[in-house]
Amino acid sequence: MELLKQRILQEGKALSDVILKVDSFLNHQIDPMLMQAIGEEFKKRFAGQEITKVLTVEASGIAVALMTGLVLKVPVVFAKKKKASTLSGNVYVGTVYSYTRQETFDIVVQDTYLRPEDKVLIIDDFLATGEASQGMVSIVEQAGAHLVGVVIVIEKLFQSGGQQLRDKGIWVESLVQVKKMSEGSIEFV
Amino acid sequence: MELLKQRILQEGKALSDVILKVDSFLNHQIDPMLMQAIGEEFKKRFAGQEITKVLTVEASGIAVALMTGLVLKVPVVFAKKKKASTLSGNVYVGTVYSYTRQETFDIVVQDTYLRPEDKVLIIDDFLATGEASQGMVSIVEQAGAHLVGVVIVIEKLFQSGGQQLRDKGIWVESLVQVKKMSEGSIEFV
Secondary structure (H helix, E strand, O other), X not given: OHHHHHHHXXXXXXXOOOOEXXXXXHXXXXXXXXXXXXXXXXXXXOOOOOOOEEEEEOOOOHHHHHHHHHHHOOOEEEEEOOOOOOOOOOEEEEEEEEOOOOEEEEEEEEHHHOOOOOEEEEEEEEEOOOHHHHHHHHHHHHHOOEXXXXXXXXXXXXXXXXXXXXXXXXXXXXXXXXXXXXXXXXXXX | OHHHHXXXXXXXXXXXXXXXXXXXXXXXXXXXXXXXXXXXXXXXXXXOOOOOEEEEEOOOOHHHHHHHHHHHOOOEEEEEOOOOOOOOOOEEEEEEEEOOOOEEEEEEEEHHHOOOOOEEEEEEEEEOOOHHHHHHHHHHHHHOOEEEEEEEEEEEOOOOHHHHHXXXXXXXXXXXXXXXXXXXXXXXX
């Protein structure tokens, strides 16, 4: 997606060979019009597929998932990062290790919001080691729902997450693939 | 907002005299079309006001803030609940006490994304004791920006947060005001 590449080159900051900061339009400040364009692009890539629900994880996945849900006209579910006090009844739980924060946490979805008849599109902002995506794939499996695919805004191709998902036969689409990074430099595929 | 009242009556669950669960369309599963309608309504209420930025706090404020940002065509900033490892430079910090979680946490906005020339609309899903809103008001003040107003999806009028903000001369708009709640019963103004 050319628009997104340009935006990353203009505003993104490679802080190291793994950390890409895109706080000005995706992760802290959000550009709603760009999110809408991303939603439209995701819709195009999965044209003809029946999708009944979009699944993401809080917090930075919510914006892009919501806009994709709006374009597709389906509900969005965001997995919560721990068991919130108002979640009741049965929940699906995925375990995620965050390399950024160096800690393991659970992501949780109440069973009411993912049913066996659902056709689910998983969305996340970044794909690196794939921990969050794998946690969401596990949640879709626990629900007995059908996984349509995984869509990602920025994939770090030099990390193994995307490959692992594709090796499992999962349809993965990423809008931008970063081939290589170092401090101050970003190279796309 | 009649549409929202109906939705709360149909799907909301009053778990006690203070906890209202609206997980099926606002806090866990999100209805993007309802969020869009809410964004349009907020725009109408602040018609004629110049707004350059929407401010909310992660995670459940993001959806409604994003859709309002889309309707107003301005960027959305979400305060983060703790100092993330990729936040650098100067930040504004607000301290918030959560009655739900019974803990105090910081909300943080990097100074780059709120400037003295900004005209800010603060958005949140709930207003009860007003802790999160007060934290965001403090952040707007630290930035030296102009606060246009505070908009809320659901205000619990029997708690003091809204009154405290209005007593400070802040323009507060809430789409639905809950006058009284008890287990299984919700009464609007």
